[in-house]
Amino acid sequence: MRLTPTFFIQLFNPSPQIQVRKISFVYFKNLLEYIHNFQYINNHIVPKNSNISLKKAGGVTLEDVVLELNDLHTHFFTDSGEVPAVDGVSIKLHKGEVVGIVGESGCGKSVTSLSVMQLIPKPPGKIVGGEILYKGENLAEASEKRMRKIRGNSIAMIFQEPMTSLDPLFTIGNQLIEGIRLHEKINKKEANERAIQMLHQVGIPRAKEVIDEYPHQLSGGMRQRVMIAMAMALNPEVLIADEPTTALDVTIQAQILDLMKNLNKENDTSIMLITHDLGVVSEICDRVVVMYSGQVVEEGTVREIIKDPQHPYTKGLIRSLPKLNEREQKLYSIPGTVMKPSMEQVGCRFASRCEFAFDRCFKANPELYSLGEDRKSRCFLHDEEKGVEEFANADLRS
Ligand SMILES: Nc1ncnc2c1ncn2[C@@H]1O[C@H](COP(=O)(O)OP(=O)(O)OP(=O)(O)O)[C@@H](O)[C@H]1O
Numbered sequence: 001m002r003l004t005p006t007f008f009i010q011l012f013n014p015s016p017q018i019q020v021r022k023i024s025f026v027y028f029k030n031l032l033e034y035i036h037n038f039q040y041i042n043n044h045i046v047p048k049n050s051n052i053s054l055k056k057a058g059g060v061t062l063e064d065v066v067l068e069l070n071d072l073h074t075h076f077f078t079d080s081g082e083v084p085a086v087d088g089v090s091i092k093l094h095k096g097e098v099v100g101i102v103g104e105s106g107c108g109k110s111v112t113s114l115s116v117m118q119l120i121p122k123p124p125g126k127i128v129g130g131e132i133l134y135k136g137e138n139l140a141e142a143s144e145k146r147m148r149k150i151r152g153n154s155i156a157m158i159f160q161e162p163m164t165s166l167d168p169l170f171t172i173g174n175q176l177i178e179g180i181r182l183h184e185k186i187n188k189k190e191a192n193e194r195a196i197q198m199l200h201q202v203g204i205p206r207a208k209e210v211i212d213e214y215p216h217q218l219s220g221g222m223r224q225r226v227m228i229a230m231a232m233a234l235n236p237e238v239l240i241a242d243e244p245t246t247a248l249d250v251t252i253q254a255q256i257l258d259l260m261k262n263l264n265k266e267n268d269t270s271i272m273l274i275t276h277d278l279g280v281v282s283e284i285c286d287r288v289v290v291m292y293s294g295q296v297v298e299e300g301t302v303r304e305i306i307k308d309p310q311h312p313y314t315k316g317l318i319r320s321l322p323k324l325n326e327r328e329q330k331l332y333s334i335p336g337t338v339m340k341p342s343m344e345q346v347g348c349r350f351a352s353r354c355e356f357a358f359d360r361c362f363k364a365n366p367e368l369y370s371l372g373e374d375r376k377s378r379c380f381l382h383d384e385e386k387g388v389e390e391f392a393n394a395d396l397r398s
């Protein structure tokens with residue numbers, strides 16, 4: 001028997017004729033990871049660097065774009081000047097895909113997601129350019145009436161602080177039942193039972209009592225679960241989760257991530273997950289978009305970003321992750337802080353913090369260089385012979 005790519009694909013997407021499927025999945029997953037010719041995506045093993053790896057296995061291709069940001073510009077007009085908080089961001093979200101948006105505080109993650117929902121405070125904020133295409137419809141031009149419909153049906157958002165979207169004046173039951181009855185033609189009693197069932201599903205103990213309580217009577221973790229239950233009730237096509245687990249302890253964090261994974265798997269919900277935490281990203285995401293100072297600086301699959309980061313900023317983020325086998329060493333952190341975006345800025349936004357910066361970096365802002373299909377990096381080093389070798393080996397120094 002030859003260990004050809006076809007053999008392995010058939011093995012893990014088995015047909016009844018294949019007798020070998022009883023062989024331990026875990027054993028083979030580890031073996032295949034080890035020989036590095038394959039990657040593990042959404043419970044399927046597919047050859048690396050082939051067209052198959054660009055598609056979500058199981059028949060769902062990444063060709064179906066549900067949400068597409070095209071050269072989005074969102075600016076704030078403040079007393080101290082115009083702030084280009086989102087400066088030409090393009091992101092694609094495919095059906096059933098989970099895309100992580102990562103970057104340090106202030107790099108424009110929340111403003112990007114709030115722009116999609118048209119929830120930017122106006123003034124001082126304004127979308128000044130670009131498109132937000134939801135199944136081809138440009139939401140950047142949609143009326144408030146249309147947006148209310150989109151927010152109630154198609155795109156749901158979970159905020160870092162659930163009190164932002166839970167109404168303190170209504171019980172959990174009231175708020176949940178409203179969402180359920182929007183989608184299911186059932187009476188109040190049935191909707192009440194359905195709501196209790198949903199609270200159980202998201203792991204809320206004593207759901208029968210919680211349904212009559214007000215948001216302030218619940219803990220942060222419980223409120224976050226209620227938010228997820230509400231998002232599930234809406235059964236949205238797209239879920240945008242802005243730091244949904246940052247304020248929670250590790251156990252609750254894992255449970256909330258599981259809930260989101262289930263939503264993604266069972267309903268094929270596309271998820272845009274905003275987080276600081278690369279651990280969370282590797283847990284749940286298919287692709288990652290790295291943002292810095294209002295711009296996308298790198299994009300790739302989770303594996304590519306974690307194992308083979310191309311942009312010096314992403315390299316810094318990966319390098320600052322704690323390593324289990326290096327307990328004694330001081331944790332690395334990228335020197336300096338994220339610069340507030342400014343209209344006057346020339347040069348690469350990361351230049352003042354970049355250990356590879358050279359003359360050109362201070363004179364012009366690099367564009368996103370395409371390094372393969374859906375693989376991009378915004379750095380002059382991809383265009384320069386000088387320094388490329390040193391840069392390529394940079395992670396060895398960490
Ligand atoms: N209402 C506002 N007025 C002026 N500037 C704003 C406003 N809201 C956000 N900004 C600016 O937009 C930029 C991006 O902010 P954003 O909240 O998107 O960052 P973030 O990546 O979500 O950070 P964090 O990880 O801390 O949530 C920041 O420089 C911020 O100062």
Ligand code: SF4
Nearest residue numbers: 348351354361379380
């Ligand atoms: S363009 Fe220059 S400053 Fe910017 S990330 Fe690349 S090397 Fe660093």
Ligand SMILES: [Mg+2]
Nearest residue numbers: 109110111242
């Ligand atoms: Mg934010």
